[in-house]
Amino acid sequence: MRILLLGSGGREHAFAWKIAKSSALDELFIAPGNAGTQQFGKNVKITPTDFEAIKSFVIENTINMVIVGPEDPLVKGIVDFFEADEELKNISVIGPNAQAAQLEGSKDFAKEFMMRHNIPTAKYGTFTKDTLEKGYAFLEKMKAPYVLKADGLAAGKGVLILDSLAEAKKELKNMLADAKFGEASSRVVIEEFLKGIELSCFVLTDGDAYKILPEAKDYKRIGEGDKGLNTGGMGAISPVPFANPTFLDKIKNQIIIPTVKGLKSEGITYKGFIFFGIINVKNEPYVIEYNCRMGDPETEVVIPRLRSDILDLFEGVATNTLSERDVQFEERSAATVMMVSGGYPEAYEKGKQIFGINAVTDSIVFHAGTDADGPAILTAGGRVLAVTSYGKNVESALAKSYKAIEKIEFEKAYYRTDIGFDVV
Numbered sequence: 001m002r003i004l005l006l007g008s009g010g011r012e013h014a015f016a017w018k019i020a021k022s023s024a025l026d027e028l029f030i031a032p033g034n035a036g037t038q039q040f041g042k043n044v045k046i047t048p049t050d051f052e053a054i055k056s057f058v059i060e061n062t063i064n065m066v067i068v069g070p071e072d073p074l075v076k077g078i079v080d081f082f083e084a085d086e087e088l089k090n091i092s093v094i095g096p097n098a099q100a101a102q103l104e105g106s107k108d109f110a111k112e113f114m115m116r117h118n119i120p121t122a123k124y125g126t127f128t129k130d131t132l133e134k135g136y137a138f139l140e141k142m143k144a145p146y147v148l149k150a151d152g153l154a155a156g157k158g159v160l161i162l163d164s165l166a167e168a169k170k171e172l173k174n175m176l177a178d179a180k181f182g183e184a185s186s187r188v189v190i191e192e193f194l195k196g197i198e199l200s201c202f203v204l205t206d207g208d209a210y211k212i213l214p215e216a217k218d219y220k221r222i223g224e225g226d227k228g229l230n231t232g233g234m235g236a237i238s239p240v241p242f243a244n245p246t247f248l249d250k251i252k253n254q255i256i257i258p259t260v261k262g263l264k265s266e267g268i269t270y271k272g273f274i275f276f277g278i279i280n281v282k283n284e285p286y287v288i289e290y291n292c293r294m295g296d297p298e299t300e301v302v303i304p305r306l307r308s309d310i311l312d313l314f315e316g317v318a319t320n321t322l323s324e325r326d327v328q329f330e331e332r333s334a335a336t337v338m339m340v341s342g343g344y345p346e347a348y349e350k351g352k353q354i355f356g357i358n359a360v361t362d363s364i365v366f367h368a369g370t371d372a373d374g375p376a377i378l379t380a381g382g383r384v385l386a387v388t389s390y391g392k393n394v395e396s397a398l399a400k401s402y403k404a405i406e407k408i409e410f411e412k413a414y415y416r417t418d419i420g421f422d423v424v
């Protein structure tokens with residue numbers, strides 16, 4: 001198969017690493033990729049949302065399958081674009097169409113969907129500029145802390161959690177009347193605050209059958225002890241120690257099955273990954289959010305634990321034969337620790353040379369934000385490298401990643417030293 005993979009982060013490097021192991025692979029291209037993905041294929045300078053440029057590339061290079069890493073192209077309708085085009089309609093795209101991607105693209109759509117299918121989630125109300133007063137009244141009936149969510153995609157910044165009612169009202173107005181997050185906050189979901197511990201679950205589906213992938217837990221805050229600003233994710237572990245078989249069964253029966261069946265029953269064709277952001281409240285799982293793609297950095301621990309040929313599974317998705325495909329996982333645990341640029345998630349510098357990656361022999365160094373400059377590798381983003389290791393348990397995997405990180409250097413590098421602190 002000739003594959004085009006879209007995206008440029010650690011998630012895409014992990015996909016490229018895994019795709020390169022497939023016996024079905026003829027050639028892999030990554031658009032735009034990073035300095036890590038080019039070890040496994042050819043990087044091409046195309047933005048994942050430039051559908052016309054993708055079309056030309058796919059035709060010129062006789063691509064058979066496009067695998068979409070990030071949510072943006074999916075929510076913007078890359079699948080629909082391919083299906084509507086005479087020259088592209090027979091090329092498989094791994095990812096949901098625009099309607100199905102609304103599970104991530106619209107919080108209100110996701111909430112209504114969960115209500116219709118009795119999927120456990122926080123109580124909520126949805127408001128617009130015209131119903132701002134009703135929004136205030138809704139807040140007055142809730143207890144602190146107050147959770148406000150921009151309905152649309154807001155680059156991971158659209159969720160506010162506020163301690164005081166006055167602040168919550170002010171932010172609701174900012175979002176609705178003053179377009180704090182632009183069009184994304186023209187509708188706002190106000191939610192009941194759920195107290196518990198979070199984990200991420202993943203499914204690959206062809207619309208009928210589904211395969212459950214290993215669960216993971218990511219660490220979103222910049223500071224130790226989960227303090228400070230939110231980031232894209234500072235590390236991840238898999239499996240998640242508190243996710244025992246009873247709890248995972250509840251997730252499967254109360255959340256995963258009703259989601260896959262619910263989509264099908266509504267005539268929504270979902271092909272690709274579904275990411276379930278789950279919170280454990282007194283041993284009961286609730287959905288915090290859906291994403292229409294794999295998580296990052298969760299992919300950097302989940303994909304290394306997949307033993308099966310990933311292109312075989314993707315072919316199953318493309319041809320509606322996922323039920324016939326075998327999926328096997330590693331017994332070993334995996335952990336990843338993210339090395340980031342100093343200052344991230346606020347302002348940070350780029351273009352710092354990275355040393356020591358080749359000295360790492362016992363771990364896998366996935367690139368997240370890097371650029372190649374001849375033989376040199378430079379930092380090119382906030383999140384720079386995800387250092388993944390296997391271990392007989394999460395602790396030993398983490399210990400290996402921390403040992404590997406000591407060998408890697410770049411100016412103002414920062415990482416959390418306490419990934420997994422709350423569960424191991």
Ligand code: AMP
Binds near residue numbers: 147288
């Ligand atoms: P989301 O983008 O919906 O995942 O929200 C971002 C983060 O906000 C989540 O990972 C949670 O940590 C937190 N969060 C979102 N919704 C709730 C809620 N209803 N109760 C408590 N925390 C929440």
Ligand code: GLY
Binds near residue numbers: 218291
């Ligand atoms: N790690 C969370 C996400 O990918 O959204």
